[in-house]
Every structure is written in structure tokens, then in C-alpha cells.
């Protein structure tokens with residue numbers, strides 16, 4: 369009987385295997401799979417491959433089966449129809465270390481703890497109401513940034529735009545989330561920014577252990593990735609530790625003054641449990657990591673690409689500037705009440721997000737169940753990447769996709785909130801970005817004031833055609849060559 373049973377089981381397994389229909393994809397090599405085909409900018413290489421193999425493509429990253437999604441309808445399937453099957457995250461070396469072994473929101477597996485922590489941050493920091501309550505912080509910080517740019521304008525000093533945007537997003541995020549700016553951050557000499565650049569590089573790093581679980585760690589030690597990751601972790605840990613210590617020693621008289629760090633520390637003191645997990649210092653630091661790294665870099669990158677496209681497209685620059693100046697009028701600074709009227713600016717931002725979504729492949733997802741995707745079988749523990757960069761350049765979706773034409777969004781219902789799968793800079797579904805309101809509030813106000821107060825010129829000897837559009841590598845895609853522009857004072861001289 370046993371033998372008969374074994375034979376039956378064997379036959380069944382073979383049939384199941386035979387019946388499985390896997391998505392098409394480039395043939396993998398032994399051991400490395402398709403890793404050799406990723407190149408320096410995986411989203412671009414994957415886009416080229418998807419044109420050959422289709423919008424649902426299976427590749428192998430070492431021994432990890434990975435589905436690459438490259439069309440709006442396929443994105444809708446994984447982010448909406450099968451969202452529950454695709455809503456976990458793979459546990460990777462870099463994200464694991466920097467999130468204190470996945471105690472955060474963005475890189476933790478799907479489950480009750482993730483749901484509770486996400487809800488906590490949404491309620492206390494990221495809801496539309498909370499974001500609105502931080503309005504004065506954004507206005508103050510943008511105001512001081514404009515002051516500092518006015519100095520450069522007076523001395524005729526060109527500005528590295530990404531650095532300015534980073535400094536701005538860091539100071540706004542710190543005040544909103546940690547209650548104040550931290551003087552020891554050494555923003556001006558760029559050291560703190562380097563810590564952030566390195567951390568985001570580590571979050572997006574390709575580590576051998578992620579693809580070859582058995583022996584990859586040896587490779588990671590040999591290549592120095594392990595040591596780099598440890599160094600990055602220590603620096604960030606030091607930063608969160610200082611934030612926590614300052615909060616522990618500060619005595620706040622009323623609840624109004626409390627920020628999310630105070631709330632988390634109170635929960636630690638009260639031994640509050642989230643989905644059965646007692647909050648400890650590591651949990652708090654992991655959450656701080658998310659709030660800090662998720663918002664700072666993405667916002668700055670998006671603003672940098674916006675100024676790049678405007679510098680390359682003087683007609684659009686002129687049109688958006690005219691709209692802003694006619695709405696804001698003679699006021700020295702634009703305030704948030706001015707923003708709803710800036711219709712063209714919103715079209716410009718959508719067009720920038722179509723061509724330059726900061727997280728080109730979203731954050732990696734991992735399937736939790738077996739499901740059928742356009743007739744193909746997808747197994748649990750399959751990694752899923754949605755190539756939103758490729759979707760934004762799909763010629764069947766967009767006319768002249770490589771052209772920068774904000775007007776294409778005129779009278780179009782498409783927006784970026786995760787309901788239109790043609791434009792997904794913030795992802796969609798359960799794991800979609802919870803920081804959209806916070807991010808967009810910062811971006812719109814900052815850009816409006818940058819364009820209201822100054823005309824921006826290319827450094828001497830440069831023409832629009834010389835502006836580099838090369839992309840850097842990482843989990844988020846910055847410009848490879850920094851954009852430098854010269855501010856020329858305009859409205860700033862007029863006092864309101």
C-alpha cells in the first residue's frame with residue numbers, strides 16, 4: 369500500500385508541476401539565474417527585457433523567482449485584485465539591518481504588527497488632518513530656505529539643487545516628526561546628508577545573501593558590503609539614539625507639544641503592546657528610520673527632477689512661473705492657501721512623476737499565497753517588482769512617451785493616488801505609500817516658492833541641451849550628475 373501511495377504521490381507531483389504555467393522570461397543561467405542581465409540600472413534593463421517577454425515576466429535573481437510587472441493592467445492585478453496575495457515584503461540583508469530586523473513599517477512582513485504600526489503612524493503623523501496641522505512648520509522652513517537662496521542670488525553663487533532640497537526636507541521632517549531641528553546635524557557641511565545617501569544606497573544594495581542564502585554571506589563579507597552596512601547602521605543608530613535621549617530628558621508641559629517620538633516613548637514606558645509585541649527602543653528606532661528615510665530622499669529627488677525638467681524646457685518653466693506669480697501676486701512668500709489654484713504646477717508634477725518616479729520598481733513585494741495572474745501560476749514566496757518607470761514610458765499608453773509634456777494630463781482623470789495604474793509613483797493597495805499627503809504638501813509649497821521668488825538660470829556657458837538626464841542607481845533614483853542653477857532674485861525684493 370505504501371509503495372502504491374508513494375507512486376501515486378509522485379505522479380501527482382509530476383502532473384502538478386507539468387500543469388503549472390509559468391510566465392515567460394529570459395532563460396536563467398545556472399546559479400546566478402538572470403542576475404547578469406540586470407546591469408547598473410535594473411529598471412532600464414528589465415524594461416528592455418519586458419519588451420521581448422511581455423508585461424508579466426519571470427526572472428531568477430540567483431535562486432529567487434521574481435515576477436516583473438510592466439503594464440498598467442498587470443499592475444492592477446498585483447496591486448489591487450491580488451493585493452492580499454502580494455502584500456508581504458522579502459526579508460533582505462540591507463533592509464533587515466537598517467530596520468532593526470524588520471521592526472518597521474516598510475520592510476516588515478505582512479501581518480498584525482505591520483497593520484498596527486502603520487495605523488499608529490497614519491493617525492499620529494501622516495493623516496490629512498495631522499499634515500495640515502504642520503503647515504506652519506513647512507511655511508517657516510521654506511521661508512528660511514528662500515532667505516538663504518536670496519543670499520546666493522545676491523552673490524551670484526550657483527546652487528546644487530539636490531543639496532538644497534535635501535536640507536529642506538530634512539529640516540521639515542525633523543521638526544514635524546521629532547519636534548525640532550537638531551543643531552548637531554551638520555547639515556551645512558553635508559556630512560549628515562552623506563549618512564542619508566549611504567543609508568538609501570544600503571537599502572537598495574544587491575547583497576549576495578539575498579540571492580544565495582547558503583553562501584552569499586561569505587561574498588558579502590569579502591566584498592565589504594557587510595562592513596559598509598554596519599557602518600551605516602551605527603551612524604543612523606547614533607542619530608536616533610540622540611533624538612530619543614533628547615525626548616526622554618525634555619519635560620513637555622502639555623500634550624499639544626508632544627510629537628510622535630513622545631508618543632512612542634510613552635507607549636514604551638506603559639509597556640503597550642502592538643499586536644502582542646511590546647514596544648522597545650529598537651521598535652521605536654525602526655519606526656523613526658521609516659519616517660525619516662522614506663520621506664527625506666524621495667521628496668528631494670522629486671523636486672530635483674522637477675527643476676531639471678524645467679531647466680531643460682524653458683517654455684514650461686515660463687508657463688508655470690507665470691501661473692505662480694499671477695496667483696501669489698505681490699506677496700513675498702506663497703502660502704498653502706495659494707496651492708489649490710496652481711493647476712499647471714500640478715500637471716507638471718504629474719508629468720515629472722510619470723518620467724521620474726523616485727522609487728522606480730516600488731519597494732519589493734513578496735507573495736504569500738498561490739494565485740493565477742493572466743493565466744500564469746505564481747507561487748508563494750515569489751518576489752514581485754512593479755516597474756513603474758517602464759509603465760510611465762509605455763508607448764501604448766502615452767503618446768511620445770519620452771517627451772516632457774505636462775499638458776497631456778489636462779482634462780485627464782489620471783492622478784497619482786494609487787487608483788490609476790498608469791501612474792504609480794506612490795505604489796497602490798495595502799502597502800501603498802502612507803506619506804503622500806505629507807510629501808506632496810512639502811513639494812508643492814517648496815517648488816512654488818522657489819519659482820515665485822527666483823528666476824533660475826543655467827550656469828554660464830551651459831544650454832538646455834547640456835542638462836544631464838542620467839540616472840543614478842539605488843532603491844530610489846537620483847540624478848547622477850547634480851543639477852546646478854543660478855538663482856536670480858525676482859519677487860523676493862518686494863515686501864508684502
Ligand code: HEM
Nearest residue numbers: 474659662663666667727731794795796799800801803807
Ligand atoms: C515624493 C515623495 C514620496 C514618494 C514618491 C514615495 C513613494 C513610496 C513608494 C513607491 C512606496 C512603496 C509602495 C508600494 O510598495 O506599493 C512607499 C512606501 C512607504 N512610504 Fe513613501 N513616498 C514618498 C514620501 C513619503 C513620506 C513623506 C513618508 C513619511 C514620512 C513616506 C512613508 C512611507 C512608508 C512608511 C512606506 C511603507 C508602506 C508599507 O509598506 O506599508 N513616504 N513610498
